[in-house]
Amino acid sequence: MSDTWLPTLITESPEAGYQLAIKMSRMGVKYTQPSAEAREKLRPKYAESADSLIAVSHVVAVNFQTVAAANNYWKA
Amino acid sequence: MSDTWLPTLITESPEAGYQLAIKMSRMGVKYTQPSAEAREKLRPKYAESADSLIAVSHVVAVNFQTVAAANNYWKA
Amino acid sequence: MSDTWLPTLITESPEAGYQLAIKMSRMGVKYTQPSAEAREKLRPKYAESADSLIAVSHVVAVNFQTVAAANNYWKA
Amino acid sequence: MSDTWLPTLITESPEAGYQLAIKMSRMGVKYTQPSAEAREKLRPKYAESADSLIAVSHVVAVNFQTVAAANNYWKA
Amino acid sequence: MSDTWLPTLITESPEAGYQLAIKMSRMGVKYTQPSAEAREKLRPKYAESADSLIAVSHVVAVNFQTVAAANNYWKA
Amino acid sequence: MSDTWLPTLITESPEAGYQLAIKMSRMGVKYTQPSAEAREKLRPKYAESADSLIAVSHVVAVNFQTVAAANNYWKA
Structure with a gap:
């Protein structure tokens, strides 16, 4: 497993954040x-x-909570 | 799956937020x-x-927590 | 289902908030x-x-977390 | 069920808060x-x-999270 | 059960906090x-x-969330 | 079990935080x-x-929530 599968919790959009949450769930x-x-x-x-x-x-929902908080819910 | 099913976590009302939480749960x-x-x-x-x-x-309850926080609980 | 079962997360008391959490759980x-x-x-x-x-x-406990936070825990 | 089983989330101590969390769990x-x-x-x-x-x-742990936050973790 | 098994959520270290979370889980x-x-x-x-x-x-993980927040994550 | 398996919740990166969350889950x-x-x-x-x-x-997802919050989501 590469040391770089989770370089950051910041994503460009909620949907990209949701995808990251899926990835995190699978890595578990x-x-x-x-x-x-x-x-x-x-x-x-x-x-x-x-x-x-x-x-x-x-x-996925639990991981998405973390990602969403990290991105301040993608609020401008 | 379209790239735009989750463009934002912001909704007009708590009920619309609950609907979004259902959608997120199904997408999982x-x-x-x-x-x-x-x-x-x-x-x-x-x-x-x-x-x-x-x-x-x-x-749905877990996803609604995220949506509600994103909307600052729909407080004015 | 009426469009108005969840007009607000704000309740007058913790107990009313708990009742709302039960309602949310049933709607799920x-x-x-x-x-x-x-x-x-x-x-x-x-x-x-x-x-x-x-x-x-x-x-109910998860939904109550959301309702309680929305009401700032009913602190004056 | 009396209308007053949950008049407040504020308790005098962490332990009283834990007892309240148990009560909330049973009411569910x-x-x-x-x-x-x-x-x-x-x-x-x-x-x-x-x-x-x-x-x-x-x-009980989930309800205690709510009670503890309501009491600002009983920090002076 | 003594009235003093949970006098405070504050601990000296993350590990002591984790031990407290175990104790809380057992008390439940x-x-x-x-x-x-x-x-x-x-x-x-x-x-x-x-x-x-x-x-x-x-x-234990849920209870540790509470203890960690109470201790502001043991940040100086 | 050494008294030092959890000296801090602070990690250098999200991925190191995820590893810590796995460790915490196993210690439970x-x-x-x-x-x-x-x-x-x-x-x-x-x-x-x-x-x-x-x-x-x-x-792991629950423990990662705690670790991520402790690290302010690794935001600069």
């Missing part, structure tokens, strides 16, 4: 299960489970 | 399961599960 | 499962499940 | 399951389930 | 299940369950 | 299950469970 998984193969095997399971998808959206 | 699912067909198949399951519905409401 | 469910009949069918299940009731209280 | 359950008898029946179940007890502690 | 359980014997019986179960341990760490 | 587990052997036994289970991995990422 990646650090615990570093094998891409193992993660790939799990994908069909959580991508077809409503509860897993809701849980993923929850983690 | 959509990014992980991009197939509309797959998501549609899951709907009967979570729409008839009390625990799934509570979990959805939880994610 | 209502938007996902709009059928009153379907929701009514789920009630016996979650109302008699300790874990569901705890989960409901959790969502 | 009470509003959804108003029958004392039904709640009493659930008690043996969650009081002997590690996961339920952890979930209760989680809700 | 203790207030709901006051019997030490009952809690002891549950220990083998959650201490050997990955999901329970993750849930415990989650509660 | 370690304090509850101090046996390295027991923890090691659990690893295959949670590392191959999508829901466990999502839950881990959730805890």
Whole structure:
């Protein structure tokens, strides 16, 4: 894992911030299960489970709170 | 997914903010399961599960915290 | 659903704020499962499940955080 | 339920604030399951389930965040 | 339970704050299940369950947010 | 456990802060299950469970909120 996947929390727009929140959520998984193969095997399971998808959206929401605060909510 | 689904966190009213929080919660699912067909198949399951519905409401609550803070709680 | 269920986050007292948080938590469910009949069918299940009731209280707590901050914690 | 169970979020000490957070967490359950008898029946179940007890502690932690912020963390 | 288990949220260091967050998380359980014997019986179960341990760490994280804010993040 | 695993919440970069959040999340587990052997036994289970991995990422997200706030979001 490169040392530069998270150089800053500042993004140009709310949507870019949301994308960063997704990335952060995925990295939380990646650090615990570093094998891409193992993660790939799990994908069909959580991508077809409503509860897993809701849980993923929850983690993204928490990370987005952090990114949004860092960007002062993209207010001018 | 258009690059413009989240142009701003600012909304005209608390209720519009709540609607945005719902949209954000759904996008968190959509990014992980991009197939509309797959998501549609899951709907009967979570729409008839009390625990799934509570979990959805939880994610909306977290996103609404962010939107509400961005709008300074719609205080004049 | 009327466009006016959430006209403001400001309430007269902490308790009224808590009531609003409950309403917000229920609306999160209502938007996902709009059928009153379907929701009514789920009630016996979650109302008699300790874990569901705890989960409901959790969502209310998150929404109450938002309402309380909006009201500056009802400090004079 | 009396209209006065939550007259204020201000408490004299952190510990009194923690007690209030517990009360708030229980009221979240009470509003959804108003029958004392039904709640009493659930008690043996969650009081002997590690996961339920952890979930209760989680809700208390969220409510305590609100109470602590309201009291400016009891800093002089 | 003594009236003095939480005299203050202020700690000398981040680590002492983390220890306090653990204590708070345990007290949330203790207030709901006051019997030490009952809690002891549950220990083998959650201490050997990955999901329970993750849930415990989650509660500690929430309480640590409160303690850290109270201490202004231990910034000089 | 050394008394110095958390000397400060301040880090040089967002990524170092994310690493600290991971460490904090693991310590929450370690304090509850101090046996390295027991923890090691659990690893295959949670590392191959999508829901466990999502839950881990959730805890990291909460801890990262704290670390990010402590660092004023690494804004100059």
